[in-house]
Amino acid sequence: MSQYYVLIPKHLSLEQRLSKFPPDFKLSVDYCYYFISDIIKESCKKDTEEYGSFESVINHFIPRCSEINQSIYRNSKQNINYLYRDFGGEGRMLWKRNYKPGGCYAYHLPKYYWGDGELEMYCITDKTFARKIIKINAPQIDNTVRKRFDFTRGYFDVSRFELDAESALNELYMDYLQTGDYNKYLLNAQRVIDFKNGCFNFYNKPETDGRLHTAITSFSKLCRKYLKYDSENLAEVDLSSSIPFFLSYILSIPTISRETKAGILCTQLCSQDILYHYMIVESLVKPSDREVADFRELVLNNELYEYFKDSFMNLPNFESSFEMMFNRQFDGDEDDLRKYTKNKFLAMLFAHPKYYIKEQAVFYNHFPKIYELTKKFKRVKFEGVLPSERHKRLSYLLFQLESYFMVHTIAREINNTFKRKIPFFTLHDCLVVKESDLDQVYELMHKIFIREIGYVPNMTQKIWR
Template structure:
């Protein structure tokens, strides 16, 4: 069965609303969740200030193209109108900013549905919807990464990765309650759900650290202990402290002397550290 994971606020009372005010059309609960999750994701992308309160994150309207939504789900208009409808005693699930020339309808989630801001992961399984979502959300790989580091992608079998997402979200929320950095909390939760969806990006930053970054190296540190590969926990080994030593030693050697030393260092690292890295 196909599946796709999204993030919504824990205090969202969608199922209660559907029972109390059933739509007058054949609805998809999965699409309701997907649409709301999309607004949350775009809110994180638009808000650039990391040190922010919850109200600052959600008090912005996110443009949503009806053409794109209909390409993902044919009956999207009825669903969006239902989310905007103001039911007595329940209010609206979404606030809307009207259409303007050059600007499509924009939506935001009311702050009273966020509570204290805790998020949860929801699994959607509707076959056609999941297939269309994945078709429209394929991870892109930068040309430089594809040309220079394509061989590395073969070492990752995404089907062998596992994550205890519930434990990861619990740790992220505990971290947020201490730091108060809601933007970071939102961003890290989305990294967890992207990992569950098999999005494994590769980044190369030649103008900064020059390193190749993956979904693991950019994964929240507090959550890395919840990752497994081939049913084995991942272990982190940091060799950065040894780099200045080896570099200074090699630079003090002549080119002729350096060759055997480089070979020796390579052999030493391979024999000593390879079992721990794997």
């Protein structure tokens, strides 16, 4: 690539400043916009509010080392000083906090230049400078990805993707106007730009969630319809209620002997420590076959959240909780109620036992032993793990199972069976393929689940458009 894209505020006009106050040196517009975009990108990382308001995000000074600036662009000092200079009637385009021992100069873009907060894409066309930036911002790839899932990386070819970035950015801004969460807008807008630049990161932490995190998994759902591959729409095969499904799966493995069940799970889980503790807890709290069968039937029929929705709606905190989740009052819409129930159920399942007490009581009333098992597992002691962090092991357990089936087994088999002729992207509990490959991949996934576990989760198909 000989171009590189950055985010800048729509209200920002460096050209106006240059026309009024032309510099007495050769200023690089590309470098100035890159420097400002770097400050903008780092601003969201400084914000600590749960829902980052516009003001809370833009009011940070971002440290930037002068030596690093100069390594990126030799004449950086003159360019930055021009932006900092206070021209009469124009003011400063950058505020600067002076150097302190142990710290660098720090910079801040004044609120005026942010305008109403809307961001746009700017293309750096200086080929030499663009190549240097691309090298500096090279994708991050965990070694565990290279070792375990390297076969997934080849499909991330920027020349085969088509992204309508302008429409995607506009969609994100419209969403920000609804939610007021500027930090989320800024993060997702930067991900759009990273995708446009072909900066495809890959992360995998086998001992925690075990999931494969990519540019697709972090790409905003709102923007998916603006993404194509080989000029085709992308489409997904999604496992409905995937987390409850893998919970029902692990509970349903026949316990002819503890060693046999542990042997099966040993090949599927990355963390043997998590497996060891799970087997201990299951030996102490074993749900009845009937309870497990009832839970699994609800999951396989995609009826789990419908089963709980009336009970959750009748809880005393429902109205305020719903309004907090959706930023509006409940109007009786059944789809909204299902989304609410799903979010609450999964939050309860993964949260520390001291939270979601009322929702836990509902779960206990319907599935007492499954509830006791999950609660006990979230409290079990792990060496070197703080008590406040123990509950996370339940999510790690289920996410590792999800990753084993979706990436290690299904994605790998598709890659080998079709000899890399069917591009695919994993999205946690989804497999994303071209629309023309959707039916073929769906059928193969069905066969793999039958072969591996003897039954199939509820799977849905959706085209990104």
